[in-house]
Structure formats: C-alpha cells, structure tokens
Amino acid sequence: MAACTTQFEREYAEAERWRAAAAAAGHEWIETSRLLEQAEATADAGNMDVAFELLGKARFQAEAAVRQAEREAEAWRVRVIK
Amino acid sequence: MNKTAVMLTSILATSLAQPAAIAGPEEDRAAFVRYFQSRFPDVEFDEFANGIYAIDADSRRQWLEIEEFPPYEFAIEQGESEWQQTFANGRTFADCFAQPSDSIRAMYPRYEEARGEVVTLEIALNDCRAANDEEPYAYDAEELIDLTAFLAFEARGKAVAVRIPADQPGAIAAYEDGKRFYYSKRGQLNFACSDCHITSVGQRVRADRLGPSLGHTTHFPVYRSKLGGMIGLQQRFLGCIRDVRAKPFELQSTEYRNLEFFLAYMSNGLMINGPGARK
Numbered sequence: 001m002a003a004c005t006t007q008f009e010r011e012y013a014e015a016e017r018w019r020a021a022a023a024a025a026g027h028e029w030i031e032t033s034r035l036l037e038q039a040e041a042t043a044d045a046g047n048m049d050v051a052f053e054l055l056g057k058a059r060f061q062a063e064a065a066v067r068q069a070e071r072e073a074e075a076w077r078v079r080v081i082k
Numbered sequence: 083m084n085k086t087a088v089m090l091t092s093i094l095a096t097s098l099a100q101p102a103a104i105a106g107p108e109e110d111r112a113a114f115v116r117y118f119q120s121r122f123p124d125v126e127f128d129e130f131a132n133g134i135y136a137i138d139a140d141s142r143r144q145w146l147e148i149e150e151f152p153p154y155e156f157a158i159e160q161g162e163s164e165w166q167q168t169f170a171n172g173r174t175f176a177d178c179f180a181q182p183s184d185s186i187r188a189m190y191p192r193y194e195e196a197r198g199e200v201v202t203l204e205i206a207l208n209d210c211r212a213a214n215d216e217e218p219y220a221y222d223a224e225e226l227i228d229l230t231a232f233l234a235f236e237a238r239g240k241a242v243a244v245r246i247p248a249d250q251p252g253a254i255a256a257y258e259d260g261k262r263f264y265y266s267k268r269g270q271l272n273f274a275c276s277d278c279h280i281t282s283v284g285q286r287v288r289a290d291r292l293g294p295s296l297g298h299t300t301h302f303p304v305y306r307s308k309l310g311g312m313i314g315l316q317q318r319f320l321g322c323i324r325d326v327r328a329k330p331f332e333l334q335s336t337e338y339r340n341l342e343f344f345l346a347y348m349s350n351g352l353m354i355n356g357p358g359a360r361k
Contacts, residue, residue: 030269
C-alpha cells in the first residue's frame with residue numbers, strides 16, 4: 001500500500017509538471033486540473049485503481065496540450081489571411 | 083534538467099524567438115476585409131457590423147423584430163444612471179475623460195505606451211473609480227457592463243479607429259500577440275478562433291451559424307437571449323475558449339486584451355453599433 005501511494009505521488013507530481021507546462025504555454029485544457037483533483041481525492045479514499053486511471057487521463061491531456069503548444073508556436077502562421 | 087523542464091524551456095524559447103508576421107496590421111486588415119467581401123459579395127462593408135445578421139436572412143428577420151423592443155434598453159438606462167452617479171468625493175465618471183460621452187467608446191481599446199499594455203474601456207472605467215477612491219467593479223459586474231452599454235449606445239455611428247503607431251513597438255507586439263492568439267488552435271477540441279469565424283463562417287454549429295470576425299467587436303456588449311442578460315466581449319471570449327475545452331483566461335488578462343486589440347483593429351472603419359442583441 002505504501003509503495004502504491006509513493007508511486008501515485010511520483011506520477012501525480014509528473015502529471016502536475018506537464019499541466020504546469022501547458023499552463024505556462026497558455027494552452028492548458030479545461031479538465032486537467034479537475035482530473036488531478038479527482039485523482040488525489042480518489043487516492044485519499046483508497047481507491048487506487050480508479051485514482052491511477054484518473055491520473056493517466058490527466059497526464060495524457062496535459063502532455064497533449066504541451067504538444068499542441070509546441071505545434072502552434074509556428075503552425076498558426078499558415079492560417080493568417082493574406 | 084528533467085524532460086518536462088527541457089520541453090518547457092524549448093516552448094518558451096521558441097515563443098520568445100518568433101519573428102513578427104511578415105505583413106503589418108494594415109495589410110492584415112485589408113486582406114481580412116477582402117476575404118469576407120469575397121465570401122459574401124452581396125454584403126456591403128458597413129453591414130458586417132451586424133455580424134451574423136449580415137449573412138443570415140432568417141436570423142436578421144428575427145433580430146429586426148427584437149430591435150423594435152430592444153432587450154438591452156434597460157442596460158443603457160442603468161448605464162446612464164451609473165455614468166451620472168456622484169462618487170463620494172463629489173466627482174463623476176465624466177471628470178475622468180476629456181471627451182464627451184459619445185466619443186469615449188471609440189477611444190478603446192488602445193495601447194498606452196506609458197503603461198506598456200492595451201487598455202480597454204472596462205479598464206479605463208475602473209481606473210476612474212480607483213482614482214476617485216471607489217472600489218473597482220469586477221469585470222463581469224452588471225454595473226460595468228451597463229456602463230459600457232450606455233457608452234456604446236452614445237457612440238453609435240462613430241467609426242472603430244484603433245491606432246497602432248509605427249513608433250510604438252509595444253503596440254505592434256500587442257497586436258501580433260492578439261493575432262497569434264486568434265489563429266492558434268487550443269483546447270481539447272483543437273480549434274482556433276479562425277477555424278469558426280474565418281474558415282467555417284456561415285456554417286452551422288448545432289442550431290447556430292458562425293458569424294464573421296469582421297465586425298466582431300462593434301456591437302458589444304450584447305444582450306444574450308439564452309442568458310437573459312448582458313455580456314461583454316471578453317466574456318464571449320471566455321465562453322468560446324471554454325467551448326473548445328481550453329482553460330479560459332481571466333477577464334481583462336493580457337491574452338484577452340491583446341485579442342480584443344487585434345479584433346478591434348480588424349474592424350477599423352466599421353461603425354460602432356452596440357449594444358447588440360444575440361441568441
């Protein structure tokens with residue numbers, strides 16, 4: 001149980017870093033923070049399977065948002081009306 | 083340095099290193115107008131100030147009926163009352179502005195070099211309150227929206243005339259930032275403002291048709307039937323950003339002020355016709 005909690009904390013911290021990176025780039029998605037909160041609450045309640053599932057979704061969204069920011073750093077230019 | 087930090091540094095470095103877009107604001111605006119005029123050749127330039135009602139006949143008919151008893155009239159009356167209120171120190175809003183009430187709406191948004199940022203009408207009104215030791219309004223406060231409704235009504239017929247002086251690099255940077263925001267995809271749905279309001283203009287999203295960005299800023303604030311009340315332009319930004327499942331920015335954030343600056347410039351030459359009425 002303790003090992004599971006430690007792993008959760010490690011993965012939570014990583015997901016939160018991705019979320020913060022997306023936010024810093026101005027591209028945070030609307031659900032990511034809520035998913036992290038839900039994951040934390042679910043872990044606190046002892047339902048680790050669901051907690052990890054929620055954490056996975058949060059991490060996926062946060063990382064996708066960061067990739068979006070990386071793409072859009074230049075991609076927006078092709079849409080400008082000329 | 084871990085992978086996340088390396089990636090973040092890369093994103094920030096890329097953003098800071100971006101060269102300015104090749105065309106200047108006036109070239110952008112001319113291309114913007116040409117695009118919408120070519121998409122809707124039967125619509126006169128001035129009509130684009132009416133947004134979706136310029137390109138959708140059914141909506142226009144409904145709107146003209148609504149305009150017989152405009153739902154925003156109460157906001158105008160309340161706004162006029164707010165405008166005339168006396169602060170505790172005996173001064174009024176009018177004392178903060180050198181111009182008469184019919185010339186104030188057209189002054190904003192504008193880039194103020196001394197402050198290094200875009201100043202909107204809402205910011206200016208709150209600055210006035212603060213200068214007179216009054217509590218600034220929340221940016222979604224009814225009183226503030228009513229004030230902007232009154233000032234928009236007073237300014238009807240005045241042209242949008244946003245200036246971007248060539249000798250103010252800060253103004254150009256704010257414009258370019260707003261332009262980048264407008265054309266950047268964001269959110270879980272991966273939409274840019276341009277996807278709906280340029281590429282898909284006139285197409286349907288559920289029961290609504292997507293309006294053109296040319297003229298987007300002229301008619302705000304608007305009475306929204308679905309909300310039963312008034313909203314400002316930046317509240318509409320917030321709603322759109324939320325609708326594409328991106329985390330919205332704060333009202334009057336740098337992002338939204340620069341976006342307003344860009345969109346207002348694109349509508350230069352159109353007549354202010356707020357407040358408006360929308361679904």
